[in-house]
Amino acid sequence: MINLKNISKKYGETYILEGFSYEFKNHGITCLLGASGSGKSTLFNLLAGFDRDYTGEIIVESKDISEFSEIQLSNYRKDSIGFVFQEYNLILGYTVIENIMLAAELYLNDENENRKSALNLLEILGIKEKAYEKIENLSGGQKQRVAIARALVGNPSVILADEPTGALDRKTANEIMRIFSGIAKERPVIMITHDNKICDFADEIITIEDGKCKCIKSIEDRENDGNKKVFNKRSITPSMKKRAALNFKAHFKKFVGVAFAVTIVISAVLMSFSSQNIINAKIDQFEQKNTAFAWGQIHLNNERKPDKLLSLLENNPQIENHYLQYTVPESTIVLGDTKVELPSKSFGNIATETINRGTMPKDGEIAISPSLAKKLAFDMTTLIGQEIIFSSGEFTEKLIISGLFNNSLDDYYLGSNVEEKFYSTLKNIENPVSVIYKVKTFHKVLEVEKFLLENEFEPKTASNQVESLSITFEKLKMLFNMVTVLIVSISIFICVILLMKISGIRAKEIGILMALGYSIVQIRKMLLYESIKLSILSAITTIFVVSLLTVFSEIIFTKTIISLLQVIFAICCTFIIVWQTNTILNSKLLKTDPVIVLKK
Ligand SMILES: Nc1ncnc2c1ncn2[C@@H]1O[C@H](COP(=O)(O)OP(=O)(O)OP(=O)(O)O)[C@@H](O)[C@H]1O
Secondary structure (H helix, E strand, O other), X not given: OEEEEEEEEEEOOEEEEEEEEEEEOOOEEEEEEOOOOOOHHHHHHHHXXXXXXXXXXXXXXXXXXXXXXXXXXXXXXXXXXXEEEOOOOXXXXXXXXXXXXXXXXXXXXXXXXXXXXXXXXXXXXXXXXXXXXXXXHOOHHHHHHHHHHHHHOOOOOXXXXXXXXXXXXXXXXXXXXXXXXHHOOOOEEEEEOOOOOHHHHOOEEEEEEOOEEEEEEOOOOOOOOOOOOOOOOOOOOOOHHHHHHHHHXXXXXXXXXXXXXXXXXXXXXXXHHHHHHHHHHHHHXXXXXXXXXXXXXXXXXXXXXXXXXXXXXXXXXOEEEEEEEOEEXXXXXXXXXXXXXXXXXXXXXXXXXXXXXEOOOOOOEEEEOHHHHHHHOOOHHHHOOOEEEEEEOOEEEEEEXXXXXXXXXXXXXXXXXXXXXXXXXXXXXXXXXXXXXXXXXXXXXXXXXXXXXXXXXXXXXXXXXHHHXXXXXXXXXXXXXXXXXXXXXHHHHHHHHHHHHHHHHHHHHHHHHHHHOOOHHHHHHHHHHHHHHHHHXXXXXXXXXXXXXXXXXXXXXXXXXXXXXXXXXXHHHHHHHHHHHHHHHHHHHOOOOHHHHHHO
16 A cells, blocks of 8 residues: 655755665554664655655555645545644644544535544544543543544544654553554554554564665565455535634634734824823913913114014014014003003013913903902902903903913003004004014924024013923923833734744644645635634724723823724724734745644
8 A cells, every 4th residue: 555665865965765665564553663863754754745855656555646746745645644643733722523523524524424423433432521622631642542533534544653652651552552453454554653662562563774674573464355444535625714713712812812912002002192192282271271471572672673573573484473562551440330540561471470360361351460450359369250441542442351460560461462452553653662472382482582592682481481391291292102112012022922922833733734634725715714803803802992091081181082093093003913914924834844843
């Protein structure tokens, strides 16, 4: 049935097998003994069709396997060979029956029939009661029985066993060998071993010496004794979708781990964007409340014409508004029956005043000093929000008191629009006292101030407060960014470790599938379905985590800090990252060398 003709195999310039020839008998156990490094595993890999780099002929069931294509080799492993390994090479996370059905599915598409034949084999091997147990809960001997059942379920012509008792104690090893003796009645069992005691069960013993075969013990070939078994082969295409689903179930915890790790990375990035949102929102809020901080004022000397300054302000894109200020005449403020007369004054820059109650005046508002407030009401705190009538010359306007600012004199500040309107009603105004300007954004105050100083104009601004606030905001942003970078780094590290670990486990599984006779096309399909499932799971995890973050942010910041666009971005990113990473890992997995992974 198996005839090795003049096999030569070398690594580099060293021949491991050189003119190795041997014809295996059609049944019985053949032990391949030999010193370590003599070439036993090399021969095993050639017989299995894992290694094609050799000369000579390997004739199995009248066909030379050296002429097989990759697909034909997969079919050869599926139809002709049943593998048993020292380390069992069963799929962890699968149950006993699932491991056996993994091989059975290659022959028959009927789940019930496959289950029946798997249970039947388990009964023969004495572990039927373990059928629905997870592989990791079995003893070494039980695992090897499962591996034997898996090897037999396809009814192979040959059993190839690599140190099948190497991990077992003597008693269990003998039990397993008795099973092999039974199997060997119908087909050849070729077994690599170091263990001389195992050879007691062997019908034939061969060894490799100087790359050639040396027969130590032989039996009469009983090929023509009329008991030759006929190996019926049915070949079908197993459902890789179903296989992917089972894998997904078996590795669910690991997949969830990966999904969460990726989600945390994405959420960390999202939080980084959102923290910028929070900071910007806080700055905006502050600016809204403290619009006067954006004002600067430049006093004009009599001899200095304001034309150059006005043109500088006009052309500066940071400036939102500017106007000339004049000395204003006496004025009156009326609140109900109370009327207060106020002297002539020039407006300063409210940005440099300290507001101790309420806010700085905006459009249609006025801020007053405490001494003036006292003249208007007994309890000055009640004044905020009240309406007064301000009049001076021809100008009369109803204004709301926005706040109280620190000043010992009877003084007031008008909202900028009111102030500007007021100037337009003044007659005979020729000499402006100062120019006042407003920058568009609060944190540009310092930039504009620097620009004016460079042009030899010295503005009066609230630069000290603005600077300290800007530094605080910057530090806050930096802190957020550092925390984000830290979280992202840790998450990426966890992701890489998890994916590498999963990849290692998966490589072994891919090796097992290859040994069982699954083709690369089938394995690629299975990995594709798994990738889709993992990517969807990761996207769902992201939706879950982002929803939680949104709820928390609403509780903590009392508003949504993550926009819908950011959520969609996070979900898409998760899907793409997982999909891409998987595609790269899967292409590496498909290049798995079963020889290497099955030996580990
Ligand atoms: N991929 C390889 N590249 C180079 N040399 C290799 C390779 N695989 C095996 N060898 C060498 O070929 C020789 C035979 O190795 P092989 O694994 O077949 O021996 P073995 O008889 O199975 O040994 P052991 O009983 O220790 O498993 C050794 O000297 C080994 O170093």
